[in-house]
Amino acid sequence: MEQTCNPILWAKVQEIWSALERPDPTFHVHFCGNTKPMVSTQQDRVRESLEDYNSFEVHHHSLDSIVQMFLERKKPKIDAELRAVDKNYFERSDGNIRGIICTFEANEIVKLITDPEDEGKVRHDAFNDNVRVYLTKRNAVNKKIYETALSDESSEFWYLNNGITMTCDSFSYIPGRRSPKISLTNVQIVNGGQTSNALFEAHLNDPDKLENVLVLGRIYETRNRDITSKIAEATNSQTPINTRDLHSNDDIQKKLEESFRDLGLFYERKARQHSKEPKNKRIDALSAGQSHLAYSHGLPEVAKKDRARVFRDLYGTIFNNEVTPQQLLVSLRIYDEIQIRKRTLQKKIRNKEKVDASLLFLIDGGYHVLFAVHELCEVRGIDPYDLAEARKFIPAATDIVKTLVKDEMADDETFTTNRFFKDLKTKTKIQRLVLAEAPKKKVAKKTRARTRPSENPRSSLKNSASESGR
Structure with a gap:
C-alpha cells in the first residue's frame, strides 16, 4: 500500500x-x-x-x-463560569434546545465581558452574535441603566431591567446546590449588550456599588445555528416601548385627559388612543407638548428637530402641576393655524400652482412663527393664553420671520431654511425684530422683566401665565 x-x-x-x-x-x-x-x-x-x-x-x-x-x-470561542444566586434558577429542555433562567450578581456579568488582556476594556467577542453594538452611556436608556446601578436604589435593578440573554454550545452545573457555578462553552450575549456594557462602565466607576446589583439571566444551550439566530432576532425585535408609552399612565397625563374631557375634547395620552373620535376633537399629547415647548418655553428649535425630548429630559418642564389644558390648547391651536398655511403652500406646490416663494420658509419654520406669536403677545402686554387675541398676531409673526429669512438669504448664499431653524441663534434674532416693532413705552418694561425660559430649559412656567391659563 x-x-x-x-x-x-x-x-x-x-x-x-x-x-x-x-x-x-x-x-x-x-x-x-x-x-x-x-x-x-x-x-x-x-x-x-x-x-x-x-x-x-x-x-x-x-x-x-x-x-x-x-x-x-475565525470567531474566538469563549468559555466561562457564572455563579448563580442562591437557588433562584429554573431549567427546562425541549428537543435540541435547553434553557435555564437564573439570577446573577452584576459583577459576574462584568467578569464575563472583561477583556482578559486588559481589565479596563470590554471583550467585544462576547457580543459577536448580538444584533446591536453598544450605544454608550450617552444614550438615554443606557445612561439610566448606568445611573440605577450606581444609585442608592441599586437593589431595585433586577425589577427594572429586562436582563441578559445568552446562548452557548452547552452548560452544566450541579443541580440542587445553593449558588451553583454554571459552566458555559462558547457563550455569546445575544440580548442585553447595552445592559452588560453599562454595568461594565459602572464597575469601572465604582465596583463596590455593584455588590447589591442583581441581573436576570437566560441561558440557552443549542448547537443549531438557526435556533441561535432566531433567539438573537426574537429577543431584539419585539415591539419597543418608547418614552411616551412609559409616561402615558402618569398622574399628570390622566389629569389632563380628564380636564380635556370636561372641555369636550379627547386628550390622547397614548398614540391614537381616541382614533374613532373626530380629528378636530382629539389632542395628541406629543403634538401638544411640542407646541407648548416652542410657545411657552421658548424652545422652537427643539420642538422642530428633537421632539423625542418632549417625553425624555424635558418631560418635567412641559408636563408638570403648573401646566393647564388651556395653555396646551392655545399653543396647539395657534400652531394648527400656522400649519394650515403650510399645508396650503405644499398643496399648491404638488399641483404645480404658482406660490409666493417668500413663504416657503413655513415648511421648516412653523414653530418659530409660533414662538414669534408668543413674543408679540409679551411685548404688547397681551395674555398669550387668550386664544382670540393671540391668534391675531399670526400674520405679524409670519411677516417677522419672513423678513428675517429674506435678510439671511441675502447675507448667506449657502443659506437653507432647514439649517436656519435648527440654529439656537435664530430665536434671538426673532426677539430683536419683535422688540424693534413693539410700542416704545412697553419695550423697556418688557426688556427688563423678560427672562426667557430658553436660557434654562428646566425653568417652570411663569406664575402669571399659569394663573391666567387657569
Missing part, C-alpha cells in the same frame, strides 16, 4: 492504524456535497447502517455549512 498511494494519504492511513490500536476508538464519517447536503432519505439509510456501532458519528456537510465552519473558526 505504501508503494501505491501518495505520501499524504499513506501518513493518514498510518494514523488510522495507530488509532485502532487504542481501546474503544471512535469514527467520524463526513459526507460532503459541493452544493446541497445528502438528501434525507439517504441520511436515514446511512444512520440505520451504522446505528449498531456506538463508535460511529456521522456528519453531513453542504457548501453553506462548510462556509459556516470557516466563519466559526
Whole structure:
C-alpha cells in the first residue's frame, strides 16, 4: 500500500492504524456535497447502517455549512463560569434546545465581558452574535441603566431591567446546590449588550456599588445555528416601548385627559388612543407638548428637530402641576393655524400652482412663527393664553420671520431654511425684530422683566401665565 498511494494519504492511513490500536476508538464519517447536503432519505439509510456501532458519528456537510465552519473558526470561542444566586434558577429542555433562567450578581456579568488582556476594556467577542453594538452611556436608556446601578436604589435593578440573554454550545452545573457555578462553552450575549456594557462602565466607576446589583439571566444551550439566530432576532425585535408609552399612565397625563374631557375634547395620552373620535376633537399629547415647548418655553428649535425630548429630559418642564389644558390648547391651536398655511403652500406646490416663494420658509419654520406669536403677545402686554387675541398676531409673526429669512438669504448664499431653524441663534434674532416693532413705552418694561425660559430649559412656567391659563 505504501508503494501505491501518495505520501499524504499513506501518513493518514498510518494514523488510522495507530488509532485502532487504542481501546474503544471512535469514527467520524463526513459526507460532503459541493452544493446541497445528502438528501434525507439517504441520511436515514446511512444512520440505520451504522446505528449498531456506538463508535460511529456521522456528519453531513453542504457548501453553506462548510462556509459556516470557516466563519466559526475565525470567531474566538469563549468559555466561562457564572455563579448563580442562591437557588433562584429554573431549567427546562425541549428537543435540541435547553434553557435555564437564573439570577446573577452584576459583577459576574462584568467578569464575563472583561477583556482578559486588559481589565479596563470590554471583550467585544462576547457580543459577536448580538444584533446591536453598544450605544454608550450617552444614550438615554443606557445612561439610566448606568445611573440605577450606581444609585442608592441599586437593589431595585433586577425589577427594572429586562436582563441578559445568552446562548452557548452547552452548560452544566450541579443541580440542587445553593449558588451553583454554571459552566458555559462558547457563550455569546445575544440580548442585553447595552445592559452588560453599562454595568461594565459602572464597575469601572465604582465596583463596590455593584455588590447589591442583581441581573436576570437566560441561558440557552443549542448547537443549531438557526435556533441561535432566531433567539438573537426574537429577543431584539419585539415591539419597543418608547418614552411616551412609559409616561402615558402618569398622574399628570390622566389629569389632563380628564380636564380635556370636561372641555369636550379627547386628550390622547397614548398614540391614537381616541382614533374613532373626530380629528378636530382629539389632542395628541406629543403634538401638544411640542407646541407648548416652542410657545411657552421658548424652545422652537427643539420642538422642530428633537421632539423625542418632549417625553425624555424635558418631560418635567412641559408636563408638570403648573401646566393647564388651556395653555396646551392655545399653543396647539395657534400652531394648527400656522400649519394650515403650510399645508396650503405644499398643496399648491404638488399641483404645480404658482406660490409666493417668500413663504416657503413655513415648511421648516412653523414653530418659530409660533414662538414669534408668543413674543408679540409679551411685548404688547397681551395674555398669550387668550386664544382670540393671540391668534391675531399670526400674520405679524409670519411677516417677522419672513423678513428675517429674506435678510439671511441675502447675507448667506449657502443659506437653507432647514439649517436656519435648527440654529439656537435664530430665536434671538426673532426677539430683536419683535422688540424693534413693539410700542416704545412697553419695550423697556418688557426688556427688563423678560427672562426667557430658553436660557434654562428646566425653568417652570411663569406664575402669571399659569394663573391666567387657569
